[in-house]
Amino acid sequence: MIMIKSIAKLILALSISTLPVVTPAQQKPVRIGIAGLSHDHIHGLLGRKEKGDIVIVGIAEPDSGLVERLAKRYGFDKKIVYSSIDEMLRSTKPEAVMAYNDIFGHLEVVEKCAPRGIHVMVEKPLAVSVAHADKMAKLAKKNNIQILTNYETTWYGSNTEAYKVVNEEEQIGEILKIEFHTGHQGPVEIGCSKEFLAWLTDPVLNGAGALNDFGCYGANLSTWLMKGETPVSVTAVTHTNKPQVYPNVDDEASIIVQYPYNQVIIQASWNWPYNRKEMKIYGQSGYVFCRDTENMTVFKSKEKKATDKAAPALNEDRNDAFSYFARVVRGDINPQPYDLSALPNNEVVVKILEMAKKSAENGKTIVWKEYFK
Known part of the structure; x- marks a missing residue:
């Protein structure tokens, strides 16, 4: 009986040890939407080398001239560009959104994304006022999303x-x-x-x-x-x-x-x-x-x-905003x-x-x- 139990434990241990380990690089890339293109820090995202951790599925930007210029420079398909945040969210269903619009507009991005359970990262600073920041924080808590702020x-x-x-x-x-x-x-x-x-x-x-x-x-x-x-x-x-x-x-x-x-x-x-x-x-x-x-x-x-x-x-998981955001969305990193x-x-x-x-x-x-x- 003891020998049977020992053999069973050995078989269980071997089966666990041979299970495939899923690393961040092997996970499906996080589906990212972009809210706005008017912040010049957008070049860091659009010009980023492919790492397989994120994929841009939609862009909300009403300025067609700006879209044309950046699409020509970075080669993204203009078919993923929408004139409003609502339209982009409905059509592409991203898991997370990065805001590259004006700071006043950060609140609107969170108001659109939070009820859909979509995580948000904005460029610094978080908001133009305490009133805006308070509203954003309440939406984050109510809808259980992360709102991150990116600083160089x-x-x-x-x-x-x-x-x-x-x-x-x-x-x-x-x-x-x-x-x-x-x-x-x-x-x-x-x-x-x-x-x-x-x-x-x-x-x-x-x-x-x-x-x-x-x-x-x-x-x-x-x-x-x-x-x-x-x-x-x-x-x-x-x-x-x-x-x-x-x-x-x-x-x-x-x-x-x-x-x-x-x-x-x-x-x-x-x-x-x-x-x-x-x-x-x-x-x-x-x-x-x-x-x-x-x-x-x-x-x-x-x-x-x-x-x-x-x-x-x-470390590679904390050396740029996009890798970090992807890990947070996946639950691999829980910001303190x-x-x-x-x-x-x-x-x-x-x-x-x-x-x-x-x-x-x-x-x-x-x-x-x-x-x-």
């Missing part, structure tokens, strides 16, 4: 390594101050498309100018580094240094985000002489300086020297609340940005507990 800096190996040095290895002690220098020469100056500029420089469709466009990076990264802690207050100064180019929005924003025991300073600008997304984290016993995607400097007081290093590459792409993090981001706008408009510090009673 999420896929920087240097930022992930900085988090490890600061929060996991605790090499520089408690965070005292974080500084962000983000932006470039200006969207006009670097040659953004006319369709992108039409809403990026609109105070309603973008919510602000440089303040929203580049202030969101610092708010996002600091919320992650501080593990979701909310600030005590926000103080901001904005200005338009080039009114002849940007008559309707700010092109310069300095934001001070004060926490109980530390401070974040965000300098968001369309007036830098070069493209920069730099972060400096100062701790009690050292600092970490992230210059770009991989190059960084770590200084530890006890060693009395700074060490330059190249951050290791990110204050991960860089996660909804709770980006709700805090929108609150910080809105407080910054109010502070700049009123010329005074905005207190979190008073503003969000």
